[in-house]
Amino acid sequence: MSFKIAIIGAGSVGFTKKLFTDILCVPEFKGIEFALTDVSEHNLQMIKAILDRIVEANKLPTTVTATTDRRKALEGARYVISCVRVGGLEAYADDIRIPLKYGIDQCVGDTICAGGILYGQRNIPVILDFCKDIREVAETDAKFLNYANPMAMNTWAAIEYGKVDTVGLCHGVQHGAEQIAEVLGAKSPRELDYVCSGINHQTWFIELRLNGREIGKDELVAAFEAHPVYSRQEKLRIDVLKRFGVYSTESNGHLSEYLPWYRKRPDEITRWIDMSDWIHGETGGYLRYSTETRNWFETEYPQFLEAASKPIDPSKRSNEHASHILEALETNRVYRGHFNVKNDGVITNLPQDAIVESPGFVDRFGINMAAGITLPEACAATCISSINVQRMSVHAAISGDIDLLKLAVLHDPLVGAVSTPEEVWQMVDEMVVAQAAWLPQFAHAVPAAKERLSKSRVKTREWAGAAWRSVRSIEELRAEKAALKQAG
Incomplete structure (x- = not known):
């Protein structure tokens, strides 16, 4: 097969490499073209060198180009993948820092809450520019795969105002399913069959079956509370499971900022979070992690380049949706996943204009969503609160x-x-x-x-939040990685 994939925001080096190797795990895709584009020439050249090394090491006919001219990258593309962060870490720091002055403590701040809403304001005008270019220079009916947050707002804008065939993609459902399979003692996540539905980052496992046996609330609560790690790291998610009756896809820290109950008082925040890793609730945790990751990559780049010389191993293909969607569309091998699309009857008790995340099947006819799903009332109520915010934010x-x-x-x-x-x-x-x-x-x-x-006479405060950690130096990161390697 021969077609072109454009990746916007390709300077997100680690994620771009994952998408690239996943796609090349499909045998029919060896000879396709990847066009990388980013506002950073420096990042583009780093990722192009890594991908070129992969192509060379695996003796592939794959073509890789890189340009800061986005329109050129999109010319003739059949698929366009976006993983942009408009404003970079500089703007993101303000998404976390400024709300803290007003008592708003966010762990991630990229979906809703004060930080996520402003993130959407930065992204949406750029998303519409992408869509204009796609309409004008990409293949007719090109598909836009959006990985960038805020997922629902970006996808809403692209569909409603960009007028481009768009699907939003996230890995929260897969990660949640892996957790459930683990606590239930499954040998593989494939033993777990589930229906997960809602909106991005507020998706709910409304049906669970392990090897055909239905799993109820009480069994799932007991399994999580008995787990030596998740019982400590996922206290908030377990509490929501007890009260709502269903498990949420989203991490402990992320979920805490979508709800009005767990993160509104500093003394309560520390009760529900865990500091063993940023994702479990640390104040500004993802900002710290992203900063450390950027610094680590810049410093250790030669190691990343050397690692790119290894053969691609199809058995290590990730569960990111993009490669599986492209495989299904191009080869007609059916793929089942969870996708972000306009509701239009997919979920009966959410607004029809909303962007929902729900099960669908992909084949050569496109993405076909399972329709007529009804959420438990508490889940729907929580989702609707966020949908109303998303709608106003997009407008x-x-x-x-x-x-x-x-x-x-x-x-x-x-x-x-x-x-x-x-x-x-x-x-x-x-x-x-x-x-x-x-x-x-x-x-x-x-x-x-x-x-x-x-x-203004409104008082603010200089406050680092209830659970702030400083960015670690490269030396500290090296020491931690060495300790983990020795222990493991």
């Missing part, structure tokens, strides 16, 4: 309406549990001013926001 990003943006942030469940309207209004002004370089749609609102900030 604010499209219109540049700063008042609508403030209302979206005000209605976020965790923000509303922590902050007053006056605090929210000032916080949004401060975030828009700080991130003005990446928010062209709000350029007209920045002068007035600066004026309001100069006269």
Whole structure:
């Protein structure tokens, strides 16, 4: 087969390498073309060197090109994959730092909550630029695979306003299923059959069967509470399981910032999180992890380049959806997964315009979703709270309406549990001013926001959150990796 895949944000080096090797595990795809594009020429050249090394080591006819000219990369592409982070770590730091001044403690801050909403404001104008290029220069009916957060907002904008065939992809469902299979004693995750449905990062395992046997709430609670690691790391998720009756896909730390109950008081935060790894609830944990990962890659790049000389092992193909979707579309080998699409009847008790994450099947006819799923009422209620915020956030990003943006942030469940309207209004002004370089749609609102900030009497505080950790040095990371290798 011969076709072209464009990867936007290809400077996300580790993830791009994973997608690349996954796709080349499909025998029919050996001779395709990958076009890499990113705003960073430096990152592009690093990832191109790694991918070239993989192609050379495996004696493949695969073509890899790299350019900062996005439109050139998209010319003739049949598939476009996005893994962009608009504003990079600089803007992301403000997503975490500024809300902390107003008492809002986020672990990740990239989906909803104050940080996720502003992240969406930065991403959506760029997503629409991608869609314009796809419509104009890519293959007719090219498919846009969005991996970038905030998943629902980006996918909503691409479908509703970008008018491009778009699917949102995430790995939260697979990771949750692996946990469940482990606590139930399965020899392989493939022994677990499940239906998982909801919205991205608030998806719920509403049906579970292990080797054909139905698994109920009580058995699952007991299995998690008996697990020597998850019983400590996933305290919040287990509590939600007990109260809702179903397990959430999302990590302990991420889930804590989507709900208004567990992360609104500093003394309560430490009760529900675990500090053994950032993902279990650490304040700004993903920001720290991302910063350390970037620093580590820059320093240890020669090792990454050397590792690229190893043969591709199809048995190590990951469970990221992209390669499996492309394989199904191109070869008609059917693939079942969980995809982010416009609702349109997929989930009966969520708004029809929402972006939902739910089971579907892929073959040469496209992505075909299982329709008519009904969520438990508590799960639907939680999802609807976030959907309403997502809808307002998308509309604010499209219109540049700063008042609508403030209302979206005000209605976020965790923000509303922590902050007053006056605090929210000032916080949004401060975030828009700080991130003005990446928010062209709000350029007209920045002068007035600066004026309001100069006269504001709303008090803020210098606070690092309930569970902050500093970024570790390269030496500290090396020592930790060496200790883990010795112990393992």
